[in-house]
Amino acid sequence: MYITVTAQKLGGDYSQSSAGFVEYLEKENQGLEQEDIEHFFNQYGDEINASEVVKEIDGNTSKLKKKEPKFYSITVSPSKHELRKLQNSGEDLKRYTRAIMKDYASAFNREINGKQVTVDDIKYYAKIEHQRTFKGTDNQVRENQPFATKILKLKNEIRQIKQGQQEGSIKRLESKINRLEKEAPHQQNGKRIVQGMNKEGNQSHIHIIVSRKDMSDSVSLSPGSKYKASDVMLDGKLVKRGFDRDSFFAKAEKTFDSTFSYKRNYAESYQSKKDFIKNPKRYFSTLLGLPTSEKAVAFKILGKAGVPLNSIPTNKVQLALKTIRYLKRGVDIAIKSGSIGI
Incomplete structure (x- = not known):
């Protein structure tokens, strides 16, 4: 499970309207028949159209300053393992x-x-999307990049030959390009994986637009609050404030597991990410201490996420600081790419 909570910005400023974001979320509906369109929904309603979403979100911003977020985006991306557990995604x-x-x-x-x-x-509106594209941070794109660089250089040479700026054999250069395309380590349906390419298989995920203000448009509810859940005395009164992201992420994971009877491996758990960030030695020690079958699944998950498995120690004695630092880089890349963790 990979969950993000972000304030929506346009350049360096917060978006003053949700229209652009809503339009972006409508991209998968382009060209579809009416019965195939994926509508917005909220806690109690289905088939909510885009114009209503914009009207409701943009009209719920009283007393918010120009430099304050008007709405937040929550993206929920289940892993392939989690999606397989769903009967009707x-x-x-x-x-x-x-x-x-x-x-x-x-x-x-x-x-x-x-x-x-x-x-x-x-006040929120959500939408299910069924496509995802490869990002520049994905392991497949990064490892294909040296080939992409060489291919681009060869294509530039071909263009210069066609424009008469240099001499050479276009046929020979095209042959090199074809060879590099096939030699790239990561392929999908016979094509080199590049940034922006649609990922195959079930890629269903959730986009949620959440208003900064409550349903009555009178109370500000910011998940971006710098205060973790706490109570503070203000003007002689005890005031509750803050948003506990840690609690939200942990509960969201438990909710998925209980709702769909999902048996979560340590390597894909929110707890493992926290261990990895705060105490890498504990993270790798826990991995090595898993039962044999669970450890095999954990290593498989990490391997698919791009972690160098041949360098993972086989016993706790090998958990030297240098080794941990090296492995940490690999896991860190996998987490940032959204392959594992929340």
């Missing part, structure tokens, strides 16, 4: 979205009219 992910938005609400240490924030206070 579209409907199951809708059900999961509605469940984790309860987790989202509970992560706020806030009260509205003396009551703890609930999902009924959250």
